[in-house]
Amino acid sequence: MVSEDGDKSEDEERHEKEVSIIGSIKPLKIDSQVPERxxxxxxxxxxxxxANKLDDFPETRKVAIFLNLLGDQGLTIFNSFSVDRKTATLKEVIDKFDAKFNPLKNLSVERYNFFSRQQNSDEEFEEYVTAITNLSNSCEFSTLKESLIKDKFVIGISDKKVKQRLLQEDNLTIDKCLKIAKSMKLSHERSAKIQSNNDNQTVDAVSNSYRQHRRSSTTGRSRSQSQGMSRNNNYHRQDKSPSTNYHRQDRNSSNTRTGTCTRCGQIHRFRCPAKGVTCRICKRKNHYEKCCYFNKNVDMVTKYPLLEDAT
Structure with a gap:
């Protein structure tokens, strides 16, 4: 309730402070990385x-809220301090934890950690800057801090091309380093993507050309086989219906390249000695068995085409 002069009662002010507390934070995890945590x-x-204006609260309540948010592990450590939480201030409690988790640091070690930190292979440029910046906070670099972070970034990045480009630049800042590094990385990724697309197109073109060549070769072989079968069929048909003009066939039976007769295997100008001879293999006339088309042991058959048999 509001008093006659407009002032709020103590109960109302206490209630407003109680409902003003918002949100929460996770308890502190105590492990080997507790100083950073x-x-x-x-x-x-x-x-x-x-956010919750806890500075307006009594010290006892601020300490209670602090210990409640700190968690079980933190509360166990607090109990080892032998401090009365009802009489201690929040600052005194926090100072105890600072002394516990932040022992005297070795400045040389801290600076060694900073200067030896290199960019990991899977680490982005922004992540690397954040890491070396956090390491620099305990190095007491004073006014040299920003300059040393910039130098460490140039020295510590893993990309040699970016490093070479940065070493050629004047008046570098950490922001300028990041801008150049990210720009070069993006350009490299785009170039690699374009090259990959071109390689794929080349492979497709070669594959299409090879398929067309195979198709043409297959068609040519099929046509040749068809023509060969046609010639063989004609040979058998004509052999069953022998021609009466033997002299014309006899003149054509000689191989034009060697002069060897494909019926008798000899060289002659006029009458073929195989005329009227019956082959013992195919039982047909006008050729010797050594020149018979069906005699697979005769190499001449594969070299010289046979003409129609004559009766």
Whole structure:
């Protein structure tokens, strides 16, 4: 209720503060990386304090909220401090945890970690900058901090082409380094994609040409086989119906290249000695068995085409 002079009662102010608390943060995880985890958690708690205006709360309540958010592992460590939470201030409690999680640092080790940090093969440029920036926070570089982060970025990146390009630039800043590095990476990816497309087109063209060649070769062989079968059929048909003009066939029976007769296997100018001779293989006339088309042992058959048999 509001008093006659417009002031709110203590109960109403307490209620507004209670309902003003929003959100939460995960408990602190205690492990080998607790110093880094504590820095992040403490930063989250500071943001949480500002969002909920915990500075207006009594110290006892602020400590209670802090320990509640800290979690079981953090509460166990707090109990080892031998501090009365009802009398201690929030700052005193946080200082205890700072001393616990942040022992005296070795500046040489911190700077060694910074200067030896290289970019990982699967690490983006932005991620690498974040990593070396966090490492620099404990190195006490003072006014040289930004310059050393920039130099470490140029030295520590894994891409040699980007590194060479950055070393040629003047008046570099970390923002300019990132801009150049990302631009070159994007250009390289686009070029690789275009090259891949061109290679695929070349492969397709070669494949199409090969298929067309195979198709043409198959068609040519089929035509040749068809013509060969046709000649063989004509030979048998004409052999069954022998021609009466033997002299014309006898003149054509000689191989035009060698002069050897395909019926008797000899060289002659006039009458073939195989005329009227019956072959013992095919039982047909006008050729010797050594020149018979059906005699597979005769090499001459494969060299010289046979003409029609004459009766």
């Amino acid at each position: 504590w820095k992040i958690w403490k930063q989250k708690f500071e943001i949480y304090t500002e």
